[in-house]
Amino acid sequence: MRRQVGSPRPKGGRENKETLCRNVLIYGHCRYEDQGCTFNHDQNKGKSNQTDASKKTLNVESPSFTPATQQTTTRNVLSTQAANAPSFTPRGLGAATPTGSQDSEPASFNPAAIRDFTPGFDLNASNTFATPGQPLQHHLYANVGPRREDLLPYQRTTSDFFMPEDLRQEMVKKSEAALQVMPNSQLPRLDPYHSLVPLDTSNRKNPTVFGYSTWVYKAMSSKHGRIYCLRRLEGYRLTNEHAIRSVKEWRRVVSANVVRIHDAFTTRAFGDSSLIFVQDYHPLSRTLAEVHLTPDPAARFQQKSLIPEKVLWSYISQIATALKAIHSAHLAARCLDVTKIILTEKNRIRLNGCSILDVVQFEPRRPVQELQQEDLISFGRLMLGLATLTHPAELMDMNLLVDQTGKTYSVVLRDTIAWLLTPQSAAKPKTIDVFVQGVATHIVTSLEESQQREDELASHLSREVENGRIARLMMKLMAINERYEFNGEQAWSENGDKYILKLFRDYAFHQVDRDGNPVLDIGHMIRCLNKMDVGIEEKVNLTSRDGQTTFIISYRELKKMLISAFGELQTGKTVKPGKNY
Numbered sequence: 001m002r003r004q005v006g007s008p009r010p011k012g013g014r015e016n017k018e019t020l021c022r023n024v025l026i027y028g029h030c031r032y033e034d035q036g037c038t039f040n041h042d043q044n045k046g047k048s049n050q051t052d053a054s055k056k057t058l059n060v061e062s063p064s065f066t067p068a069t070q071q072t073t074t075r076n077v078l079s080t081q082a083a084n085a086p087s088f089t090p091r092g093l094g095a096a097t098p099t100g101s102q103d104s105e106p107a108s109f110n111p112a113a114i115r116d117f118t119p120g121f122d123l124n125a126s127n128t129f130a131t132p133g134q135p136l137q138h139h140l141y142a143n144v145g146p147r148r149e150d151l152l153p154y155q156r157t158t159s160d161f162f163m164p165e166d167l168r169q170e171m172v173k174k175s176e177a178a179l180q181v182m183p184n185s186q187l188p189r190l191d192p193y194h195s196l197v198p199l200d201t202s203n204r205k206n207p208t209v210f211g212y213s214t215w216v217y218k219a220m221s222s223k224h225g226r227i228y229c230l231r232r233l234e235g236y237r238l239t240n241e242h243a244i245r246s247v248k249e250w251r252r253v254v255s256a257n258v259v260r261i262h263d264a265f266t267t268r269a270f271g272d273s274s275l276i277f278v279q280d281y282h283p284l285s286r287t288l289a290e291v292h293l294t295p296d297p298a299a300r301f302q303q304k305s306l307i308p309e310k311v312l313w314s315y316i317s318q319i320a321t322a323l324k325a326i327h328s329a330h331l332a333a334r335c336l337d338v339t340k341i342i343l344t345e346k347n348r349i350r351l352n353g354c355s356i357l358d359v360v361q362f363e364p365r366r367p368v369q370e371l372q373q374e375d376l377i378s379f380g381r382l383m384l385g386l387a388t389l390t391h392p393a394e395l396m397d398m399n400l401l402v403d404q405t406g407k408t409y410s411v412v413l414r415d416t417i418a419w420l421l422t423p424q425s426a427a428k429p430k431t432i433d434v435f436v437q438g439v440a441t442h443i444v445t446s447l448e449e450s451q452q453r454e455d456e457l458a459s460h461l462s463r464e465v466e467n468g469r470i471a472r473l474m475m476k477l478m479a480i481n482e483r484y485e486f487n488g489e490q491a492w493s494e495n496g497d498k499y500i501l502k503l504f505r506d507y508a509f510h511q512v513d514r515d516g517n518p519v520l521d522i523g524h525m526i527r528c529l530n531k532m533d534v535g536i537e538e539k540v541n542l543t544s545r546d547g548q549t550t551f552i553i554s555y556r557e558l559k560k561m562l563i564s565a566f567g568e569l570q571t572g573k574t575v576k577p578g579k580n581y
């Protein structure tokens, strides 16, 4: 999904006239040129300024952001550093599009794509742009084919010792996204939350869900360094103190399918009166609307493909699980909307907007039973929208859409949706419990799938546990080997047990073949470390570098030596390992 960039707080002003509009840079034109966009839309005008800028300190306005399609004159004056600078312009981001625009041009701003993350970055310290680090290598031990099928049962390839590459990449990307910061950000600090980064990829605000335009940010808490998701409701005025306290009840809702809510407060830091909700942050999540529906209801040609029935049942089971937890806590979700449910992992969804309407529509108070009934109907509308790929605003002729669902999916699915959409009657009471009983078989399937996944992850985790042990062992060895002096003793690491440990290091890591070429057999290295970690009785033949002396020593003794030498470093005196080391 690509839309033109926008911002919660457009900056007007003369200075923008000098800055080439980012939409022009990216798309070649700006849709808002005639609608109040204050940036420069004349590329030629920008070029002379860019060349000047390139002579100055590298900063966020450096011409390095010029895409490859731009004239080469600018590029000739760029340093390699500048060429590598990330295509990220906070100021442009902050002002390219007038607020409130209903347009839906593709967005290019993807917070996850900001490569310059500096966890300790002090936003106020400097206005200059820090040199970006090298892009992360996601294939350090990529498990790519072709695979050898002729290995003996005890033989392993390097990848066997690590988690699958796709899982590792997913986790690395998530932590990368979680740690991103926005240099030169103009977003305020909301004590204790700092380093706000916008998560909205769209400038198009849809106030129909909460009655207010909302903005979503990632932020770090200075209390304990945890990362949260902050949702801001722009222009909200608190009239009743009790309203905000209703969030407390939501803290009790702990469900695998509900985004946890931690706090809510009002602030004027954005220059208006805003209401902020603090929730769990799930990096790189996307709303169901982003995943399954076209960004613009009118863009029929971009129609996405039908969602497989299995996936729809999985969603039904998870939403039912969430509603069960919410209704059992005598609350109601109140916003079952495709834009307010996020996909956090494959097929794993969480309700995201809970508690907000309890605050903003605190009065007049409505019976929770009534709201729970509405939840079930909204659940039906949501599933109908997903089954027919229809935007919530376009869900008009329900009967027609229900019939359509029966043609593309099973009758059971159609009837389930129809049941949700039918208001309860004295003869047919509707509760989430009744619903759960009705779809029990699908919930069992969903449970089975998630437990299979759990088993799979547990087995990957156990492999990484072993890798953690190896890493600790290596760190100890590194702390001992080649230490020049310790406790006043010159060449401490060259004497006694430490000398043997050095020879072991050579044996494990510095082997050479008969021509003197390094033997980089990672399997051998891991085997040596594993044996030492366990301290087995197997003996190893260690030879001095001059080839004159050999030691035949067991891994058990080597382990003992390592513990003793490392203990010496820790305490400053000789340590004798106990019997049960």
Ligand SMILES: Nc1ncnc2c1ncn2[C@@H]1O[C@H](COP(=O)(O)OP(=O)(O)OP(=O)(O)O)[C@@H](O)[C@H]1O
Binding pocket: 199, 200, 201, 202, 204, 205, 206, 207, 209, 214, 215, 216, 229, 259, 279, 280, 281, 282, 283, 284, 285, 286, 287, 289, 290, 339, 340, 342, 352
């Ligand atoms: N708790 C969260 N953790 C991580 N990302 C989130 C979280 N909540 C929302 N997001 C992300 O923030 C982005 C904006 O979410 P939002 O709920 O505003 O959706 P939207 O489609 O922009 O809706 P609206 O039109 O109401 O603003 C989405 O990409 C969503 O995945």
